[in-house]
Amino acid sequence: MATTAGEATGGAHQQRAQRRDRRRALVPLLLAMLLSQLDNMIVGTAMPTVAGDLGGVRHLTWVVTAYTLATAAVTPLWGKLGDLHGRKGAFLGATAVFLAGSALCGLAQDMGQLIAFRALQGIGAGGLMAGAVAIVGELVPPREQGRYQGLLAATMGAAMTGGPLVGGTVTDHLGWRWAFYLNLPVGALALALTSALRLPRRRSPARIDYPSAVLLMAGITAVVLLTTRAGAPHTGNPSALVAPAAGGALCLAAFAVRQRRTAAPIVPPHIFRSRNYALMSVIAFLTGFVLFGAVLFLPLYQQAVQGASATGSGLLLLPMLVAMTAVGAFAGRVVTGSGRYRILPVAGGALLLAGMVLLSQMDTTTSRPQSALCMMVLGAGLGCLVQIVTLIAQNSVDSKDIGAASATVALFRMLGSSVGVALMGALFNSRVLDVMAERAPGRPALDHARLDAASLSALPAPVREAYRHATAAGTHAAFLAAAVAGAAVLVAGLLIKETALSRTVSLSGGPTPAAAPPDGG
Known part of the structure; x- marks a missing residue:
């Protein structure tokens, strides 16, 4: 009896020690994720000052587009590198590349240099997000991941909330270059703390299939360029969209064929045999569609219709972001406590649908408190989805594929955001120009549908x-499109097959207890 009691006490001490180690490991992961999420929000605020200092205002959008393109194109590669050669090395490499890009951006002397260095920074950022979620998947049993994934969701919410405020403050008081230099001390701390982590070592004889990597990067680049051009206020000649559409389709088709023949596929085709994983890829795409569309078009509505300033419109997004963060943390505890997760994508889809329908009903008489309540409904839906998607995806694959699986889900979310912004942008632009032609006949036509505060006040x-x-x-038209995406999330959530979440971590590279057999039916 005494031996049993001693073993129980020792087991309890060991569990507490493991949890303490996991919390320590989470610190550099949260710092790195904060860097990757915060950077675009900070830099976006500094762009007008950058244009005034470096010139090249016609190429200003490429400062953001280069970063997005590079991040999307290399995310699956970082995930596969972690699977083959160890997640710690891949994560350290991504952090180092991101910091090098940040330092060079701060030193840029013209717009061309800045765009090139932003692409380098984006290459590193692709590995930060994919690496963080993959390391959590390797260190933390699926049953307990909900608590930690909630912290990752809170970090994302904090970055989206604080980014514009930090960017404005830094730019005003220290100069735009410090929007990039700010990454260096935080990144250096993340590097030091990550170096001290003890993660399972991997060394696979397989090698990255570089022809597949080239096809994937070319295909993703074409898709992002296509959606960026399609959603721009000045779309120009529609025939200009044919080349990236055709090129992207050919590259991605060739990539898919090659993945079935190579020994170490970058995106293993067999992971999609899991019904849950395939559904999580769809939900990640749709969640990115809704989230980034809302973040783009809600401030436009608040500035043009409700009279908010640019800074004020960022603060007015707080109800959505706070709700997303709080519900994400609560959802994580629910999963950890009950081991059940299917209800979350279902509830998330229902709340997404309700939130976007409510937002689509806003007009010129809607008050700020009313719009805040609508945003809270949307934020609650996003909180149910943002991180639970990654948890279910990781729980649906072998542990040896966690890196590739996590990175592919992140890629689908990024592609969803690009498609969402493009489609919602096209609907918004068309509707605005039509209504202006009806309500202001005989007036000179607007150059484009999206006006900043200065342009609006000059009318x-x-x-x-x-x-x-x-x-x-x-915004009514754009948000109705997002409501359709919310309905699709609800349908996908209802199709999920709930499987038990393991309480242990598999380090062997074989299937985790919860992931075998695949839930193909």
């Missing part, structure tokens, strides 16, 4: 009032 009062109604109509 004559009747045109400004017409633009308020036009913006409300444009």
